[in-house]
Amino acid sequence: MTNLNRTIGQLAEDELLARIIPQLPAGRTVIDNGDDAAVLPADDGSVVACTDVMVEDRHFRTAWSTGGDIGWRVAMQNLSDISAMGAAGTQLLIGLVMPPSTTLAWVEDFARGLRQACEAGAFAWGSPVGVAGGDLSGGEKIMVSVTALGSLCGRKPLTRAGARPGDTVAVAGTLGFSAAGLALATAGKIPARLADDWQDLSESGASADQWAQYAWHIYRRPQPPLTAGVSAADVGASAAMDISDGLVRDLGRLARASGVSIELTPPCDLPGLVSIAESLAPSEGKALANSWWHSGGEDHALLATFHSGTELPDGFTAIGRVLQDCEGGALTGIDPEAARGWDHFGQG
Amino acid sequence: MTNLNRTIGQLAEDELLARIIPQLPAGRTVIDNGDDAAVLPADDGSVVACTDVMVEDRHFRTAWSTGGDIGWRVAMQNLSDISAMGAAGTQLLIGLVMPPSTTLAWVEDFARGLRQACEAGAFAWGSPVGVAGGDLSGGEKIMVSVTALGSLCGRKPLTRAGARPGDTVAVAGTLGFSAAGLALATAGKIPARLADDWQDLSESGASADQWAQYAWHIYRRPQPPLTAGVSAADVGASAAMDISDGLVRDLGRLARASGVSIELTPPCDLPGLVSIAESLAPSEGKALANSWWHSGGEDHALLATFHSGTELPDGFTAIGRVLQDCEGGALTGIDPEAARGWDHFGQG
Incomplete structure (x- = not known):
């Protein structure tokens, strides 16, 4: 042996x-x-x-x-x-x-x-x-x-450069959980490993401990939505990009590559991220969660833009739109405090 | 600026x-x-x-x-x-x-x-x-x-596994010069850099200093015969392999992959290598040069086998043949002293 x-x-x-x-x-x-x-x-x-x-x-x-x-x-x-x-x-x-x-x-x-x-x-x-x-x-x-x-199996490649005014901006996969997992570990609060039969918690209610375990899992084993790129291509998405350096930074790259401006519509609540953030910083939980969502890297979610009126493929959520009549490369709708993000929390 | x-x-x-x-x-x-x-x-x-x-x-x-x-x-x-x-x-x-x-x-x-x-x-x-x-x-x-x-531009790939009894074994590119260059440097005798318009010395007479500079150049900037693989494929070579770990070791791998035995016919003299070896070990120059040729790695010469009677493409020299009626994987004609090689001289 x-x-x-x-x-x-x-x-x-x-x-x-x-x-x-x-x-x-x-x-x-x-x-x-x-x-x-x-x-x-x-x-x-x-x-x-x-x-x-x-x-x-x-x-x-x-x-x-x-x-x-x-x-x-x-x-x-x-x-x-x-x-x-x-x-x-x-x-x-x-x-x-x-x-x-x-x-x-x-x-x-x-x-x-x-x-x-x-x-x-x-x-x-x-x-x-x-x-x-x-x-x-x-x-x-x-x-x-x-x-x-x-x-590509004969498909036309998706690039960062195809977003057009009026397009819907959407994301598939998790955002901010890798940064939350890293923040927990950095604070010395390493959660238990998830059981092998763990389930995606992102749409369900869960305890604070479960959310922490989930974030720790996403940090160690990110779950990029691997089918999302092909699904996006199949419905004629105009652009797509892997989010590895945080939503705001990568959205800015997509906007510049496409020569468009984008208005972001952040979600109203982020229950999982807020629950984790409050365990680390009770009085600033919401701001910290918001910052992870906007700027946390390495979840490897997929960002894509779709022509207005396209039914979004499974797994995508709309998070903004490409503006009409705007100078290229700008992002609007972003809380500057939330967008500072990432670097504050170290890079593992 | x-x-x-x-x-x-x-x-x-x-x-x-x-x-x-x-x-x-x-x-x-x-x-x-x-x-x-x-x-x-x-x-x-x-x-x-x-x-x-x-x-x-x-x-x-x-x-x-x-x-x-x-x-x-x-x-x-x-x-x-x-x-x-x-x-x-x-x-x-x-x-x-x-x-x-x-x-x-x-x-x-x-x-x-x-x-x-x-x-x-x-x-x-x-x-x-x-x-x-x-x-x-x-x-x-x-x-x-x-x-x-x-x-491959439509060509059939050459592998290590196609050598057949009776084939000619040939090599293109330099052998042993990278090891000689490394040995010079290890001994603290780093030669001058070759001028930018240096010429391949392998077929011409040259001074001991020129050979040393050439070996030092090959160590730093190996000159694999990049056209040789395509030329070999074009005349129907039966097998080919990059020599990165030394001729004897890689020839053994080719023999095992093809299930054949190979008889090596070492060259009679190695003027460049002997000249360098004598500058390092006057009394053992020939043995050292022989060892570099047999076992020195990282020249990235190309080893190939050709059906008997094939005219070897430009740049190839015959160095042996695949034996008939022999057990697979064996090498013969090799001086065991020369084949120890490589590890003695460090790996840079």
Whole structure:
């Protein structure tokens, strides 16, 4: 039996790969990743590609996030970028740098998180998501780079640049919960982990403890609405964008790219976020919750704009509109206090 | 005017990107990298993909390699993997982690090295090679991850698994010079940099100093024979593989993947390598040179097998043959002393 407490410094690279590769789905390949490069199908004559890096003590802490959490999160933030183009993810390529003291158990857990993210993608898109290649190296801190590839399946790509006056601005997925989870941890109030059969609480009543657990889960394992990009493309959305740096900042980017101004209509109440915020700052709960919603990053919700009169696809909520006759790039309807956000609460 | 001694810790990410992106070629794109993901053409319905990570003080030292050298090397080692499939490189995606103390001059030089590698690829393949995406992050050490994408342009991919009894084994590109360059530097005998108009010395007579400069150049800026994979595919090569871990180790992998045995015919003399080796170890020059040739990694030469009687494409030299009636996976004709190699000389 293999001792999972062995460190990778005690294993040959081939031994390590033999533990990891069988855990990972292959997805659709012509030639798989045992050769110098993988050959992957690109049936519609194009491929969608993006890349992201996560560095220990900058983007995550091993005290807060398990290997599985980190594998999930780095895969999901890339799959969310693919989704935002109106595409389905097909393959990931992984670069993993680890200190020699990293245990085999951690690496296997990391691979499990990657696999779970691939499975979630496959479920969302109805087509396999695999790991087409990778490279391992030693280093002083954990560093993970992921390149995600995807397919538009013949669809026209969604960009940030297509929003037009009169369009409805809508969002799918959670906003502010990752920032709330991080704020809880930063305050030393780390909630219990959610049970494996946790349910999305965003539309139901829940106790303060449940909301805190939910936010902590979203921080560690963000739940981007992976089907939303394809759904938006299918009803002719005019623009779309993954929200990774906070709603206000990313909405500003979309407005500038499209050359339009946008009026935001914030929600009347944010019961989950307010409940968490009040546990941290009783007298400022509402303001803090508002700030998370406007400026919290890394939930990886999807922002999209739809021609006026389009029925919004499942999962989208209208949060504003593109203004007529306005100078491009401006945002209105935003509480400046709420929009300062994010940086106040650290970046994990 | 921008002060190039400013550090990236003093620059906003947008400012930094504005300095880097204009230096990089875009290649062929449908949607370029200003959006959540790039959309790239894949005209023949498939895409070739691989990834590699380089970590400071593991794969390079900033005292020995400039930013430009590192950008060149990480791009080239990936483009070489693409070439080994019989494909042409089309796009790179870059993850770059840097300490806040990194200067703007270093980053611009890194981008220049990437661009030069893309230009060398474009020249070799007669089609553009671009940078389709990237991500920047802070960290304690420099870490670069590159994913390379490529196109087979309708060709059948070359794998490691196709060598057949009777085939000729051949190699294109340099062998052992990267290890020789590293050995010089490790011994504290760093040669002068080659002039920009340096010429390939591998077939000509040269002085000991020139050979040392050449080896030092190959260590910092390996020169994989990027056209060789396509040329090999075009004459129906049976297998191909990038040599990154040394000839003997990688030849063993090809033999095992193909289920064949291979007899190696080492060259009679290695004038360049012997000249360098004698400057380091006068009495053991020939043995050391032999060891570099057999076991030195990171020249990124191309190994390929050809059906008996095939005229080898330009740049290839025969170095052995696939044996008839032999158990799979064995190598013969190898001096065991020479094959120990590589690890003795450190891995930079």
